[in-house]
Amino acid sequence: MKLELGYIYIKDIQFAEESKVENGTLYVNKEKVKELVLEDEHFKSVEVDLAKPGESTRIMPVKDVIEPRVKVEGPGGIFPGMVSKVETVGSGKTHVLKGAAVVTTGKIVAFQEGIIDMTGPGSEYTPFSKLNNLVLICEPVDGLKQHDHERALRFAGYKVAVYLGELARTLVPDQVEVFETPTVKEGLKLYPELPRVAYVLMLQSQGLMHDTYVYGVDAKQTLTTMLYPTEIMDGAIVSGNCVSACDKNTTYHHINNPVVHDLFSEHGKTINFVGVIITNENVYLADKERSSNWSAKLAEFLGLDGVIISQEGFGNPDTDLIMNCKKIEAKGIKTVIITDEYAGRDGSSQSLADADASANAVVTGGNANQVINLPALEKVIGYTSVADIIAGGFSGSLHEDGSITAELQVITGATNEMGFNKLSAR
Amino acid sequence: MIITNNDWVYEKYKNYDSHQVIFIEGSYKDVLVKTRDKIHEGYELLTHPLSSSLKPNETPFKSIIISEIKDKLNVDSLIIIENSIMSWEKFNNNKLKLNFTQQIIEDFKLVDLTVLEGALNNK
Amino acid sequence: MIKVVQYINQFFANVGGEEMAHIPAEVRTEVVGPGLAFQQAFKGEAEIVATIVCGDSYFNENLEEAKKTILGMVKEYNPDLFIAGPAFNAGRYGVACGTIAAAVKEELNIPVLTGMYKENPGADMFKNKVYIVSTKNSAVGMKDAVKKMAPLALKLAKGEQILSSAEEGYMPNGIRVNFFEKERGSRRAVNMLLAKLAGKEFETEFPMPDFDRVAPNPAVKDITKAKIALVTSGGIVPKGNPDHIESSSASKYGKYDIEGVTDLTEATYETAHGGYDPVYANQDSDRVLPVDVLRDLEKEGKIGSLHRYFYTTVGNGTAVKSSKAFAAEFSKELLADGVDAVILTST
Numbered sequence: 001m002k003l004e005l006g007y008i009y010i011k012d013i014q015f016a017e018e019s020k021v022e023n024g025t026l027y028v029n030k031e032k033v034k035e036l037v038l039e040d041e042h043f044k045s046v047e048v049d050l051a052k053p054g055e056s057t058r059i060m061p062v063k064d065v066i067e068p069r070v071k072v073e074g075p076g077g078i079f080p081g082m083v084s085k086v087e088t089v090g091s092g093k094t095h096v097l098k099g100a101a102v103v104t105t106g107k108i109v110a111f112q113e114g115i116i117d118m119t120g121p122g123s124e125y126t127p128f129s130k131l132n133n134l135v136l137i138c139e140p141v142d143g144l145k146q147h148d149h150e151r152a153l154r155f156a157g158y159k160v161a162v163y164l165g166e167l168a169r170t171l172v173p174d175q176v177e178v179f180e181t182p183t184v185k186e187g188l189k190l191y192p193e194l195p196r197v198a199y200v201l202m203l204q205s206q207g208l209m210h211d212t213y214v215y216g217v218d219a220k221q222t223l224t225t226m227l228y229p230t231e232i233m234d235g236a237i238v239s240g241n242c243v244s245a246c247d248k249n250t251t252y253h254h255i256n257n258p259v260v261h262d263l264f265s266e267h268g269k270t271i272n273f274v275g276v277i278i279t280n281e282n283v284y285l286a287d288k289e290r291s292s293n294w295s296a297k298l299a300e301f302l303g304l305d306g307v308i309i310s311q312e313g314f315g316n317p318d319t320d321l322i323m324n325c326k327k328i329e330a331k332g333i334k335t336v337i338i339t340d341e342y343a344g345r346d347g348s349s350q351s352l353a354d355a356d357a358s359a360n361a362v363v364t365g366g367n368a369n370q371v372i373n374l375p376a377l378e379k380v381i382g383y384t385s386v387a388d389i390i391a392g393g394f395s396g397s398l399h400e401d402g403s404i405t406a407e408l409q410v411i412t413g414a415t416n417e418m419g420f421n422k423l424s425a426r
Numbered sequence: 427m428i429i430t431n432n433d434w435v436y437e438k439y440k441n442y443d444s445h446q447v448i449f450i451e452g453s454y455k456d457v458l459v460k461t462r463d464k465i466h467e468g469y470e471l472l473t474h475p476l477s478s479s480l481k482p483n484e485t486p487f488k489s490i491i492i493s494e495i496k497d498k499l500n501v502d503s504l505i506i507i508e509n510s511i512m513s514w515e516k517f518n519n520n521k522l523k524l525n526f527t528q529q530i531i532e533d534f535k536l537v538d539l540t541v542l543e544g545a546l547n548n549k
Numbered sequence: 550m551i552k553v554v555q556y557i558n559q560f561f562a563n564v565g566g567e568e569m570a571h572i573p574a575e576v577r578t579e580v581v582g583p584g585l586a587f588q589q590a591f592k593g594e595a596e597i598v599a600t601i602v603c604g605d606s607y608f609n610e611n612l613e614e615a616k617k618t619i620l621g622m623v624k625e626y627n628p629d630l631f632i633a634g635p636a637f638n639a640g641r642y643g644v645a646c647g648t649i650a651a652a653v654k655e656e657l658n659i660p661v662l663t664g665m666y667k668e669n670p671g672a673d674m675f676k677n678k679v680y681i682v683s684t685k686n687s688a689v690g691m692k693d694a695v696k697k698m699a700p701l702a703l704k705l706a707k708g709e710q711i712l713s714s715a716e717e718g719y720m721p722n723g724i725r726v727n728f729f730e731k732e733r734g735s736r737r738a739v740n741m742l743l744a745k746l747a748g749k750e751f752e753t754e755f756p757m758p759d760f761d762r763v764a765p766n767p768a769v770k771d772i773t774k775a776k777i778a779l780v781t782s783g784g785i786v787p788k789g790n791p792d793h794i795e796s797s798s799a800s801k802y803g804k805y806d807i808e809g810v811t812d813l814t815e816a817t818y819e820t821a822h823g824g825y826d827p828v829y830a831n832q833d834s835d836r837v838l839p840v841d842v843l844r845d846l847e848k849e850g851k852i853g854s855l856h857r858y859f860y861t862t863v864g865n866g867t868a869v870k871s872s873k874a875f876a877a878e879f880s881k882e883l884l885a886d887g888v889d890a891v892i893l894t895s896t
Binding site (some may be wrong): 362 | 656711714726728731733736738739741743745746751755757758
């Protein structure tokens with residue numbers, strides 16, 4: 001399967017009468033966006049705002065971050081099974097508004113998740129401070145149930161991202177990258193000597209605000225299976241996970257999966273990047289056993305020499321991670337796992353909820369318990385008063401002057417377990 | 427068997443024939459400890475105690491499913507519950523004094539309930 | 550000017566090798582051995598005001614006295630910083646450095662630093678108590694060691710914030726510190742996998758807690774017919790410690806004949822172990838090596854017999870590698886002698 005990604009670099013975002021992309025600036029018709037969101041009757045009103053790199057702006061609470069893309073050539077559309085039909089994606093041509101993002105905010109439950117600071121110390125810990133963000137603040141109708149609110153907000157984000165992505169359809173990309181994965185048969189012929197490597201991508205799958213969707217299917221319901229890496233680049237996997245801001249994978253993380261990109265950069269040179277094995281993180285222990293058994297089975301079936309395993313979330317996923325690692329290592333296949341840590345505020349506690357000696361190659365996204373001081377910023381988009389009840393926050397964490405003292409946990413994407421960031425710990 | 431300190435879970439499942447519900451008038455830790463005691467008696471752990479990404483020092487509610495009948499001691503269950511208790515202790519060294527409004531309490535109960543429902547579906 | 554007191558052993562002070570390892574602690578006011586390299590590396594910001602030289606055997610065999618004396622010496626100079634070693638892979642030197650550095654830190658509240666090779670038994674023992682810079686495994690690595698130790702030493706003396714182990718060069722000490730790498734995590738993961746696939750060395754960013762589990766053998770079928778041997782890491786030796794098993798960082802084990810011996814007494818046996826209060830073990834070594842009880846069981850027919858030889862070493866600071874090597878050797882003898890089961894005692 002072969003996909004050409006065409007990047008249109010966005011360096012600025014502004015409201016305008018007509019939505020378009022010109023000379024690297026994304027112009028957005030605010031009213032059109034509002035109209036789109038309000039097509040869903042679950043919302044009674046919506047505000048749309050902008051947050052640009054370097055601005056003294058804080059966005060909180062953040063639910064999801066989505067990148068605008070559009071399928072220009074080839075079967076299917078972006079976010080198959082969600083916004084587009086279920087047709088298999090990942091081939092042809094896709095355009096990307098690189099440097100732009102849609103950010104959804106909203107109080108789905110009273111405890112809140114996720115801060116993005118566009119400047120200051122907090123901006124160092126989130127990749128989204130470098131993007132030109134269109135922020136949606138959607139007010140649900142009174143009495144809306146949390147399930148419906150979450151779903152509505154999720155789809156609002158995708159719809160707006162697709163609307164913006166559409167603006168790139170006829171543009172000439174500033175840069176094109178080609179990604180190609182051969183079939184198993186072709187791969188063996190092309191790269192007989194290269195080590196066969198796959199990416200085991202673990203997906204959060206526990207319930208309300210802890211879900212992931214693959215072609216529209218709730219990951220809780222899935223059996224461990226395979227994807228072409230390029231399917232992910234067309235939005236095959238999207239996030240319904242809004243708990244634990246620092247280590248949840250936003251839809252932006254999924255569509256820009258860094259392990260996929262970095263394995264591709266070695267593909268055909270030092271490794272044969274065979275494909276992606278996706279597996280879930282159900283709470284039921286027998287499901288964990290089954291899913292990890294299948295990861296190991298598929299890895300062996302594919303004749304792999306090595307895998308990179310990434311996880312998502314805190315606590316019980318550590319058990320899935322270790323199960324996947326142990327069982328794959330037991331097949332004689334080498335593993336590297338990517339995780340984050342909760343080593344306590346002083347860094348001295350046991351970082352993971354599970355462990356095994358076979359997990360001898362670990363990359364970490366850092367200690368999420370590290371305390372950070374976020375200065376007051378001029379503008380806050382969203383709801384401020386929630387900082388006290390934000391995960392990783394604590395009473396008194398929102399100071400009178402508007403500054404926040406809280407753990408890294410509160411920053412969206414801070415300790416990402418796909419290895420998106422440079423943060424680490426020793 | 428469901429061990430829980432969440433009255434929403436108790437109310438929803440108390441009349442099901444397929445399993446018992448043990449309601450704990452106590453904390454998240456009390457639920458973990460009761461579960462551990464049951465495991466020592468020979469019950470098997472069916473869900474992971476650290477369910478949901480809500481940290482043990484954030485949410486006060488916890489529901490855990492164990493087997494209906496007991497057998498020999500299941501060592502895997504024991505290791506998992508002990509690690510979970512250690513995790514609880516690690517997090518509660520940093521006690522977060524959060525101000526819970528009624529809404530927040532209900533939201534925590536809801537997440538605990540929905541995660542449990544997600545686990546019980548098709549079982 | 551930052552005042553530094555340094556601790557080195559007889560070898561690095563050019564007093565002599567093993568044969569001079571018994572010399573007690575003494576103070577030199579002139580800069581000695583590695584001190585010269587450190588002084589240069591400090592670039593005028595710090596100076597070594599005194600060097601304490603002590604024999605490794607003396608230190609390890611007279612722990613309490615040596616500590617007391619040396620602490621007194623350090624206190625007199627009231628330095629801003631105490632540096633011990635670097636000890637490279639010398640086991641007793643490493644344990645001495647770790648011990649004295651920890652003592653200075655705890656009792657005199659002075660910032661301390663030491664350095665040694667990662668496999669030095671002193672490393673595992675002390676890396677969570679004091680900063681230990683990771684060095685090469687022999688004095689060939691002195692230049693490299695000083696290069697890493699000097700800047701960290703100055704930071705400690707000045708009370709500056711100490712960053713992660715990867716940035717500062719000390720051994721991971723169980724305290725996780727965040728920092729920004731040059732490359733993103735996924736790239737680091739790919740690099741790590743490429744190294745692992747090629748059989749090359751790589752360093753994990755998070756060492757799993759050490760379990761080192763040994764699967765137990767099946768139970769003895771008939772204990773009343775079994776030949777049982779005693780093995781201990783509690784350091785029980787014949788009175789006088791005829792083979793001079795060291796009180797810590799043991800480099801050997803002993804094999805002793807207890808044919809006809811029904812009870813260990815104060816007159817005939819003692820402990821060589823330097824890691825616990827020896828009073829009760831010296832009074833009655835059966836407390837650590839239960840010969841008397843096993844003789845009773847033998848008489849009562851509850852066990853087949855007590856093997857005539859027992860094997861002993863001192864577990865205090867002895868490298869895991871050494872322990873494994875000792876056991877690999879003498880377990881061959883145990884098998885050849887028809888031993889069915891071993892009772893292992895440790896302290």
